[in-house]
Amino acid sequence: MKVPRCSLPVVPLLLAFVGIAGLAASAEVPDLEAYRKHALTHEGDAGRGRELFNDPKLICASCHSVDGSAGKAGPDLFAAGDAFGRRDLVEAVLHPSSTIAPGYGTVVVETKAGALFQGTLKQKTDAGLQLMGVDGTLVSIAIAEIKAQSGLPLSLMPEGLHANLTVQEFNDVIEYLTTLKQAESTLVSDHGMPRDLPQLAKQVKVQPFFTTEFNLPSSKVKSGLTSLHQLPGSGNVFFVLHQKGMIWRVEKTATGEEKTLFADLPAEVFSERGPNGLLDMTFHPKFRENRKYYLFYQVLEEGKVTTHIVEKQFDAEFKGDSGQAARLILKIASVAEDHSGGCLLFGPDGFLYIVMGDTGPHNDPNGHAQNLQLLLGKMMRIDVDHTEAGLAYAIPKDNPFTGQPGVRPEIWAYGLRNPWRFCFDRLTGDLWLADVGQDRVEEVDIIRRGENYGWNVFEGFEPFSNQFRKEGGTFAKPVFAYRRKYGNSITGGQVYRGDKNSSFYGVYVCADFTSRRLFGLTLENGILKTAREIGTVPQRVVSFSEDEAGRLYAIGYEGMIYQIDFTEARFE
Numbered sequence: 001m002k003v004p005r006c007s008l009p010v011v012p013l014l015l016a017f018v019g020i021a022g023l024a025a026s027a028e029v030p031d032l033e034a035y036r037k038h039a040l041t042h043e044g045d046a047g048r049g050r051e052l053f054n055d056p057k058l059i060c061a062s063c064h065s066v067d068g069s070a071g072k073a074g075p076d077l078f079a080a081g082d083a084f085g086r087r088d089l090v091e092a093v094l095h096p097s098s099t100i101a102p103g104y105g106t107v108v109v110e111t112k113a114g115a116l117f118q119g120t121l122k123q124k125t126d127a128g129l130q131l132m133g134v135d136g137t138l139v140s141i142a143i144a145e146i147k148a149q150s151g152l153p154l155s156l157m158p159e160g161l162h163a164n165l166t167v168q169e170f171n172d173v174i175e176y177l178t179t180l181k182q183a184e185s186t187l188v189s190d191h192g193m194p195r196d197l198p199q200l201a202k203q204v205k206v207q208p209f210f211t212t213e214f215n216l217p218s219s220k221v222k223s224g225l226t227s228l229h230q231l232p233g234s235g236n237v238f239f240v241l242h243q244k245g246m247i248w249r250v251e252k253t254a255t256g257e258e259k260t261l262f263a264d265l266p267a268e269v270f271s272e273r274g275p276n277g278l279l280d281m282t283f284h285p286k287f288r289e290n291r292k293y294y295l296f297y298q299v300l301e302e303g304k305v306t307t308h309i310v311e312k313q314f315d316a317e318f319k320g321d322s323g324q325a326a327r328l329i330l331k332i333a334s335v336a337e338d339h340s341g342g343c344l345l346f347g348p349d350g351f352l353y354i355v356m357g358d359t360g361p362h363n364d365p366n367g368h369a370q371n372l373q374l375l376l377g378k379m380m381r382i383d384v385d386h387t388e389a390g391l392a393y394a395i396p397k398d399n400p401f402t403g404q405p406g407v408r409p410e411i412w413a414y415g416l417r418n419p420w421r422f423c424f425d426r427l428t429g430d431l432w433l434a435d436v437g438q439d440r441v442e443e444v445d446i447i448r449r450g451e452n453y454g455w456n457v458f459e460g461f462e463p464f465s466n467q468f469r470k471e472g473g474t475f476a477k478p479v480f481a482y483r484r485k486y487g488n489s490i491t492g493g494q495v496y497r498g499d500k501n502s503s504f505y506g507v508y509v510c511a512d513f514t515s516r517r518l519f520g521l522t523l524e525n526g527i528l529k530t531a532r533e534i535g536t537v538p539q540r541v542v543s544f545s546e547d548e549a550g551r552l553y554a555i556g557y558e559g560m561i562y563q564i565d566f567t568e569a570r571f572e
């Protein structure tokens with residue numbers, strides 16, 4: 001691959017774009033607040049907004065398609081009006097960098113020849129990568145040519161586009177965006193994707209479980225919690241994990257809580273460029289005898305984001321880590337640094353289940369999730385109590401692909417995109433998993449031995465691409481999927497097994513990270529029976545946790561842990 005001449009210089013480009021629009025900001029341009037206020041208090045003209053959106057002067061359409069084709073540098077906005085409220089749309093245009101759409105961060109590459117490229121990542125293999133720049137051209141760069149690569153905390157979308165518009169015109173563009181809704185007719189195709197998720201008349205409540213928030217004192221970014229775990233057999237001791245590599249030990253007391261730093265691994269853990277970092281922790285089923293626990297995190301190894309699964313041990317008092325060297329169980333190199341999976345748990349069978357995403361980029365263009373030679377886009381099942389030649393673990397005899405040439409025997413199930421949290425129902429042993437979708441839907445699966453959950457041949461119930469479809473392949477369907485109207489990014493939850501007399505007993509509770517809504521589901525004979533919106537959470541929910549008594553907790557990414565209170569709500 002040859003580096004093209006027309007390299008995209010980083011800073012001047014953004015300025016150049018305002019220039020192209022030809023209506024550069026002048027003293028008469030009202031300030032941001034005037035645009036925001038007008039757009040939040042007036043109705044706009046969607047037809048006029050559509051013309052402006054497509055006007056080459058305003059350049060929105062050079063980066064955004066609106067037909068679901070998703071072929072440009074920015075996200076397809078075909079469901080923008082479902083996925084975002086008016087206020088979010090206003091902010092997305094006035095402050096593009098305040099929240100960056102997952103998978104659309106700006107990547108900057110410097111080549112050995114001294115050229116600089118920036119764009120959103122469209123393809124990455126061991127040989128090279130492709131970036132799409134603001135003008136829609138695709139640039140291929142060979143890995144061997146790359147001197148440095150980094151992610152920018154800035155959107156590729158330029159600031160100040162509103163300056164090309166009057167307040168009324170800006171409002172017209174916003175109005176147009178609100179009208180972009182996902183077509184319903186083609187979508188309500190399956191029983192598992194109800195058109196509406198009725199809200200419970202009496203919603204569940206969430207209450208802060210700890211008095212304090214978990215934030216990093218020195219960091220400008222507000223937190224990045226990933227999970228909560230109760231110390232087995234302790235009752236009142238919990239561990240709170242932070243993406244950056246911190247683990248706090250928190251002991252609930254009669255008067256409050258005692259918080260100490262249990263582990264501090266920021267030097268080891270790589271937490272940039274996507275949802276990477278310290279993502280999960282779990283305890284050995286015989287933890288009280290062997291004090292073993294396991295962590296799931298990413299490190300940077302030879303320039304590659306690599307997932308490590310390690311085994312560590314508590315000290316004899318169960319207070320701190322033993323200080324013994326960690327045992328590396330498994331490592332998995334990612335290809336494009338996104339969709340790093342991030343959950344591990346022991347099943348009722350005593351084996352360790354680990355889930356891994358396709359590692360991106362969008363579309364899974366190399367077919368990782370369907371490729372049984374790779375651990376990407378897979379649920380794995382291993383035996384950490386024994387070892388086999390060349391492995392730090394053993395392969396359970398009844399894994400579905402053992403003995404098949406060219407297939408990784410660790411695989412339990414496959415066809416996953418960005419699996420974000422799974423759980424076992426403690427009563428039935430069912431394995432519930434949430435898989436984050438790309439363009440259209442978020443899905444929930446019941447994972448069974450050897451099944452193919454479809455990505456990237458399917459997204460939810462819908463066909464996505466035939467590029468990696470194998471002749472005669474069969475696919476397991478999700479049990480539930482929801483559209484953009486309800487959110488953008490699912491967070492898998494827990495089956496409530498607390499109070500047997502509660503109407504929520506046996507309900508799977510999950511959430512949408514961006515919309516902060518809580519959902520409750522029940523199945524009958526493996527098919528969706530009831531799906532409801534059961535409440536909302538003040539912060540974005542990054543995971544759930546269940547304690548030994550079966551109480552459920554929602555972990556807020558911004559630093560709060562909430563206990564879910566079902567007592568006054570009724571699931572019906």
Ligand code: HEC
Nearest residue numbers: 059060063074075092096099100101104134155156157161
């Ligand atoms: C140079 C390319 C570019 C241009 C021009 C551009 N955008 Fe964007 N836009 C992006 C990228 C990249 C993102 C994703 C990163 C982010 O969230 O900021 C984005 C995000 C958005 C989002 C949020 C979508 C999501 O899924 O989070 C909206 C809404 C949006 N743009 C609207 C517009 C409008 C309206 C215009 C014209 C006034 C416009 N954009 C012009 C590149 C562009």
